[in-house]
Amino acid sequence: MLSRTASALLWMGRYIERADFVSRLIDATLRLASLPSSYGGDVAAWSSALAAAGVSDAYAARHEQVSEAAALDFLALDAANPSAMRGCIERARTNARAVRTALTVEAWEAINGAWIELQRFGTRGGGRERLIRLNEAVKAAALAFDGATHRTMLRDDAYWFIRLGETVERADNTARLLDVKYHLLLPRDEPVGGSLDYFQWTTILRTVSALTAYRHIYRDNVKPWLVADLLILNRRMPRSLASCAAEAVHYLDELARITGRRGPAHRQAVAMATRLNAARIETLFADGLHDAIVDFIVENNRLGTLIGEQYLF
Numbered sequence: 001m002l003s004r005t006a007s008a009l010l011w012m013g014r015y016i017e018r019a020d021f022v023s024r025l026i027d028a029t030l031r032l033a034s035l036p037s038s039y040g041g042d043v044a045a046w047s048s049a050l051a052a053a054g055v056s057d058a059y060a061a062r063h064e065q066v067s068e069a070a071a072l073d074f075l076a077l078d079a080a081n082p083s084a085m086r087g088c089i090e091r092a093r094t095n096a097r098a099v100r101t102a103l104t105v106e107a108w109e110a111i112n113g114a115w116i117e118l119q120r121f122g123t124r125g126g127g128r129e130r131l132i133r134l135n136e137a138v139k140a141a142a143l144a145f146d147g148a149t150h151r152t153m154l155r156d157d158a159y160w161f162i163r164l165g166e167t168v169e170r171a172d173n174t175a176r177l178l179d180v181k182y183h184l185l186l187p188r189d190e191p192v193g194g195s196l197d198y199f200q201w202t203t204i205l206r207t208v209s210a211l212t213a214y215r216h217i218y219r220d221n222v223k224p225w226l227v228a229d230l231l232i233l234n235r236r237m238p239r240s241l242a243s244c245a246a247e248a249v250h251y252l253d254e255l256a257r258i259t260g261r262r263g264p265a266h267r268q269a270v271a272m273a274t275r276l277n278a279a280r281i282e283t284l285f286a287d288g289l290h291d292a293i294v295d296f297i298v299e300n301n302r303l304g305t306l307i308g309e310q311y312l313f
Helices: 003-032 041-052 056-060 068-076 085-098 105-119 128-152 157-185 195-207 211-218 224-233 241-259 264-278 281-287 289-312
Strands: none
Touching (some): 003 041, 003 068, 003 128, 003 157, 003 289, 041 056, 041 068, 041 157, 056 068, 068 085, 085 105, 105 128, 128 157, 157 195, 157 224, 195 211, 195 224, 224 241, 224 281, 224 289, 241 264, 264 289, 281 289
16 A cells, blocks of 8 residues: 555544544533633533633634634634644545545545535534534544444445544544543542532543443442543543553554554554553552643654554655
8 A cells, every 4th residue: 555545544543533533522621611600611511611622722823812603613623723623624624535435435425425424514613403404414524434343345445544543643632632631620628529520521521422431331420430440441441541542553554564664653553552551540540640730641642643653655
């Protein structure tokens, strides 16, 4: 496979996953923004959403203050935001067109259909309800693409590059979401374990579709250390950091079997998975959860760089 083909497949997976994450983030933030102003209200919620998406600086360059309308528009449609849902779907389609023959009809139609649907919304907001409909369309498109690739594509290098892109992006998204909650979201005068803390952690679980999983595994009230355990160390949870690292190892192993190439990216993924398998949530909290998450984000970014050097250049 040509390196440019591999790059298009991997980034197609990353952009679809990023669009799905931003849509989930918007859903969660709309819940948090409904809290009373004494809890920080919508400004705190949308500031946290922009931080979780990694676009706070880009937003500040275009807007003097944070508001729901401006933040919604920026996360959903603004061309100045590299992580906006519209831009992610558009770039995913551009990459899909470049490798059209590597995709099944169903996989291509899932991406192309999403892009066509987004054209109906234009490039400006038009109100909360309209953007909520856009959000639902993006979530449906991501699920359709995931199902189409899983059910119709050969397990060849094209499939594994898409999956590898998705899992690297998913790991980054989960880590950033956790870090924003733990480090930024709870107001300084609010107690850990209080009603606001409980609501915020529950919302985080809803963002990654993990609330039912949490109740099934722990059979306990929502507690910060148990949520962190689920989303960092529990390999049965598909969006956990440990699960993403293990999947990255698996996908790189499959690519090595097909291409005969094994290198620094494999060693990086194995090292990440090994550290997470050996970790304990009590130790992570004692040593500083924020520091542990930041370290993971750095290591995951390095994995993405090494994948590029090994396969894409």
